[in-house]
Amino acid sequence: MRLRRKPWVDEAIHEYDDFVYPKDCPVGESEKGRWQEIFGRKAPLFVELGTGKGDFISRMAELHPEANFIGIEVQQDVLIAAARKVREKGLENVRLLVFDIAGLRTIFSPGEISRFYVNFCDPWPKKRHAKRRLTHRNFLACYGELLCAGGKLLFKTDNRPLFDFSLEEFEAAGLFVTDISYDLHAEERADNVMTEYERKFSGQGEKINRCEVTFP
Numbered sequence: 001m002r003l004r005r006k007p008w009v010d011e012a013i014h015e016y017d018d019f020v021y022p023k024d025c026p027v028g029e030s031e032k033g034r035w036q037e038i039f040g041r042k043a044p045l046f047v048e049l050g051t052g053k054g055d056f057i058s059r060m061a062e063l064h065p066e067a068n069f070i071g072i073e074v075q076q077d078v079l080i081a082a083a084r085k086v087r088e089k090g091l092e093n094v095r096l097l098v099f100d101i102a103g104l105r106t107i108f109s110p111g112e113i114s115r116f117y118v119n120f121c122d123p124w125p126k127k128r129h130a131k132r133r134l135t136h137r138n139f140l141a142c143y144g145e146l147l148c149a150g151g152k153l154l155f156k157t158d159n160r161p162l163f164d165f166s167l168e169e170f171e172a173a174g175l176f177v178t179d180i181s182y183d184l185h186a187e188e189r190a191d192n193v194m195t196e197y198e199r200k201f202s203g204q205g206e207k208i209n210r211c212e213v214t215f216p
Contacts, residue, residue: 006077013076016083016096023076023098033109039068039093044114047072049101049134050121054082056195060117061086061094063193067114071096101134108146116143116153120197123162135166140173144215153213156184158201163209176214184208 013022021027036042044067048057051071061069073079076098086094099107121134130136135155143153157163160182170177181187185202194202202208 009077009080013080013083013098016080016087019086019092019094020079020083020096021098027097027099027107029106032107033112035068035070035095035108035112038095041068043068043093045070045112046115046117047108047113048117048119050119051082051096052078052119053196054079054085054096055199056117056119056193057082057094057096058085058089058091059193061091062089065093067093069094072099072101074098074100101139104142104146110145111148113146114148114151116147116151118153119156119195120158120201121162123157123159125161130165133162133165135162135169137169137173140169140175144173147215149216151215153215154210155213156195156198156208156210158198158206158208160207160209163211167211170211170213174216176216177211178214179210179212181210182207184210 010024013020017025031038035045046060046067047070049072051057051073054071057069057071071082071094073082073096079096079098082096086096118134122132124130124132131138133139155166167177167180184192185208198208
């Protein structure tokens with residue numbers, strides 16, 4: 001569903017220019033391979049693909065100050081909510097990008113990333129749209145190039161068909177899958193950080209699927 005346009009966001013987003021790359025000042029080749037320099041320190045780089053309103057990344061960055069976090073979201077009207085949360089928490093280890101995930105290779109260098117998070121991505125249920133799923137083998141090949149040795153993808157979804165498809169793609173790509181759960185909240189894990197979608201879906205009784213994928 002396409003969100004209603006919010007023209008005021010185009011100006012308001014610049015209140016966060018110290019850590020947000022908006023659509024009129026986009027991230028590009030000049031940042032590629034320079035993220036440690038941009039953050040001003042050497043630290044593992046964790047990237048969330050589809051940051052939404054920022055519940056997950058703001059909490060993770062708060063819990064893990066030893067890591068640098070980048071949140072990527074194509075919709076600027078949504079990302080501004082994440083920017084507010086980062087500012088309210090006073091987090092210095094987060095950068096937010098208005099960017100299309102399809103262009104990851106243009107802004108990251110091989111081996112630059114330690115971890116990807118994919119949370120509740122669009123399932124693209126029609127078979128002809130399978131290549132658009134963020135766990136399709138084409139995307140996995142991209143992640144594998146950008147992750148350091150032993151880097152991980154952490155994946156969560158409420159959509160069981162997408163989860164089953166993803167497990168098949170991980171196996172086909174020769175990746176090592178661990179910590180598979182078909183009902184994450186039944187495990188009552190204290191370390192689970194929820195996204196806004198996860199809170200909504202689990203509140204409706206939906207089961208949450210999760211796994212960790214290690215790249216060789």
